[in-house]
Amino acid sequence: MSFVVVENIFQTYGKRPIIERVNLTVAEGEFISIVGASGCGKSTFLRLLLAQEKPTRGSIRIDGNPPATEPGLERGVVFQKYSVFPHLTVRDNIVAGEAFQRPWGRFFGAPAKAARARADETLARCGLDHVADQYPATLSGGMQQRLAIGQALTAKPRVLLLDEPFGALDPGTRLAMHAFLLELRAETGMTVFMVTHDLEEGFKLGDRVLVFDKPRWDPTDPEAYGATITYDFDARDGGIPFQTLKEETHVFRPA
Numbered sequence: 001m002s003f004v005v006v007e008n009i010f011q012t013y014g015k016r017p018i019i020e021r022v023n024l025t026v027a028e029g030e031f032i033s034i035v036g037a038s039g040c041g042k043s044t045f046l047r048l049l050l051a052q053e054k055p056t057r058g059s060i061r062i063d064g065n066p067p068a069t070e071p072g073l074e075r076g077v078v079f080q081k082y083s084v085f086p087h088l089t090v091r092d093n094i095v096a097g098e099a100f101q102r103p104w105g106r107f108f109g110a111p112a113k114a115a116r117a118r119a120d121e122t123l124a125r126c127g128l129d130h131v132a133d134q135y136p137a138t139l140s141g142g143m144q145q146r147l148a149i150g151q152a153l154t155a156k157p158r159v160l161l162l163d164e165p166f167g168a169l170d171p172g173t174r175l176a177m178h179a180f181l182l183e184l185r186a187e188t189g190m191t192v193f194m195v196t197h198d199l200e201e202g203f204k205l206g207d208r209v210l211v212f213d214k215p216r217w218d219p220t221d222p223e224a225y226g227a228t229i230t231y232d233f234d235a236r237d238g239g240i241p242f243q244t245l246k247e248e249t250h251v252f253r254p255a
């Protein structure tokens with residue numbers, strides 16, 4: 001069943017084409033990794049899915065409807081530099097993530113206590129239980145990012161958009177967050193779009209790996225053409241060796 005349907009999307013800023021002719025169908029629950037050279041429009045594509053921008057041409061449907069302009073239950077998002085709520089403690093940031101699921105957004109009494117207990121479980125999984133009562137400003141960048149990821153995942157959105165979410169983390173924390181993400185995905189069946197610069201990570205976590213690249217390339221005017229999806233790899237069961245991808249595409253084209 002088609003859950004996310006992207007039809008012939010173009011996005012142009014001024015006269016400059018960024019992405020062109022993007023077509024994509026994603027089933028609910030699929031994990032889509034997106035890779036591509038820097039500046040080829042991967043984040044732009046996520047912003048279109050978030051309805052932060054309207055495509056110049058083409059249409060996007062999520063479960064049959066255009067994406068809602070307000071973030072909420074349907075879609076969660078984590079950027080590489082994500083700002084958590086600075087005025088809330090680490091624990092309350094996680095509780096706030098869960099509160100996105102509820103129209104009124106606040107908990108009192110027993111539900112509040114239960115939400116705090118669930119938040120503490122999440123914090124333990126993110127390795128942040130020892131700083132639950134601190135404020136985000138007292139945490140390192142990597143810890144703040146773990147908090148942001150924990151917060152977005154706690155809301156259990158139907159679609160999770162991740163823009164290089166693990167880029168700033170050390171290798172050990174990154175592996176722990178991979179496991180956390182895969183567990184929650186298995187529990188919730190959410191659909192995930194993740195932009196990454198790490199091909200190995202893309203193939204490890206994704207069911208499919210999409211490559212954004214410019215099929216037309218003018219060396220005298222590199223900005224003349226936009227990027228599109230040039231490869232759509234099945235990454236289940238190990239997929240193809242990612243070295244092949246490195247050799248055959250311009251993903252690592254020097255800037």
Ligand SMILES: Nc1ncnc2c1ncn2[C@@H]1O[C@H](COP(=O)(O)OP(=O)(O)OP(=O)(O)O)[C@@H](O)[C@H]1O
Nearest residue numbers: 013014018036037038039040041042043044045195
């Ligand atoms: N609002 C905007 N107005 C004009 N140009 C923009 C706008 N947003 C993005 N761009 C340009 O569009 C191009 C694609 O940007 P985008 O951030 O989508 O690329 P990316 O593939 O995610 O890059 P990276 O891997 O470096 O994060 C860039 O050259 C950027 O400067």
